Amino acid sequence: MVDGQVIGTVALKEKELDQFTGSPWLAGLFVVPQYRNAGVGAQLLRAAENKARALGLRKLYLYTPRSRRYYDTLGWRLQQEVDLASGSVAVMEKILVPHSLFQQPPQGRRG
Ligand SMILES: CC(C)(COP(=O)(O)OP(=O)(O)OC[C@H]1O[C@@H](n2cnc3c(N)ncnc32)[C@H](O)[C@@H]1OP(=O)(O)O)[C@@H](O)C(=O)NCCC(=O)NCCS
Structure with missing residues (x-):
């Protein structure tokens, strides 16, 4: 939101493409x-990924007709191409590494 106006959207969804059984999805x-x-x-992508992590999810999918390169640069990988009536789309996935894995363990005393 900026000054009370919506400037962007993103969503997490359980179901998206009938042609692909993976779940859940990042969409919209x-x-x-x-x-x-x-x-x-x-x-927005980071916020949705963090929300998914907080929900305990470990992987997300999305599909895109034209923006594969955009998601490539943000750590998403091609899972497969799917043919829809409207044309081919790229189904992409991202493994959500828990943030806690990046945190330093508490420094214990040696001995
Ligand atoms: C795709 C979209 C969400 C990007 O939003 P944004 O706020 O402009 O993105 P960011 O500021 O994070 O990133 C901008 C960069 O991504 C690049 N980019 C944007 N759309 C791209 C696309 N479809 N393919 C490749 N690169 C793209 C821009 O050129 C820019 O590159 P730069 O940083 O090298 O200059 C926005 O363009 C949009 O809403 N498009 C219409 C809906 C859409 O296509 N949704 C996603 C497809 S499923």
Whole structure:
């Protein structure tokens, strides 16, 4: 939100593509045109991934007709191509490494 106006959206969904059994999904990533190329999309993705981690999820899928390269740069990997009536889409996945794995263990006393 900026000044009470929605400038972008993202969602977590249990079900998305009938042609692919994986779940859950990241969906609905959208940034209004005047706020694009300022990192809002990447911020929304991070927020959704963190929410998924907080829910205990370890993997997310998404599908995209045209933005595979965008998600590539943000750590998503191609899972498979799926043919829909509207054309081919890339199903991508991301493994959600728990943040706690990056934290230093408490320093114990040697001895
Ligand atoms: C895709 C989208 C969410 C990106 O939002 P954003 O806030 O502009 O993204 P960021 O600021 O995090 O990233 C911008 C960078 O991504 C690049 N980028 C944006 N869309 C891209 C795409 N479809 N393919 C490849 N790169 C893309 C930009 O060129 C820019 O690159 P730079 O940093 O090298 O200049 C936004 O363009 C959008 O809402 N598009 C319409 C809906 C859409 O396509 N949704 C996702 C597809 S499922």
